[in-house]
Amino acid sequence: MTTVLLVLHFFVAAALIGVVLLQRSEGGGLGIGSSQGMGNLMSGRGTANLLTRATAVLATLFMALALALGLLNQGTGRQRSLFDSPPAAGGAAPGAPGALPATPVAPVAPPAPAVPTN
Template sequence: MTTVLLVLHFFVAAALIGVVLLQRSEGGGLGIGSSQGMGNFMSGRGTANLLTRATAVLATIFFALALALGLMNQGTGRQRSIFDSAAPSAPGGTAPAAPGGLPALPAAPATPAAPAVPTN
């Protein structure tokens, strides 16, 4: 079921991007609202109304699908956030976790008791 909703969500997102790009912007954009390419099929105002309504419908479907996918994935044992993943391992092995779930800092190198003085 989740896979079907994900595929549907992808197609709705692609259609939403296409509809937004087709709309006429202040500078002309990629809009099809001019009568040059459309002939007498629809007026500029009719095309703008159609694209505005299509954008609103697709946006509503997009948000509903996103909400449904989020709610469906909420109860599963899957990782829910990228912050819930395991800490990256250190070069020598795994890093122990600090109390807040963050990896512990590496230990500071030991300092010698007395400064080394070169002898000739």
């Protein structure tokens, strides 16, 4: 159920992005939503009304799906973040290439620069 809602949420988000980009802004913007792109099917005002209503419907669906997904995952007992879980015990095996040494090693200081003598 959660997977279906998550996929639907993705498609609604993609459609919402597309509809917002199609709208004509006051400064010109992309200007894709003008009446030239629609031919004689709709006037510029009719296109703007259609895109505004589509944006409102998609935004409502987006919020409803986000709330539904949040409520479904609320009581599952799953971890809420990657940072909430402790690191895996053991990690790499001793002697493995990525394993840390058991005893701390003191850092080696770089040699002092040589002073030229005249």
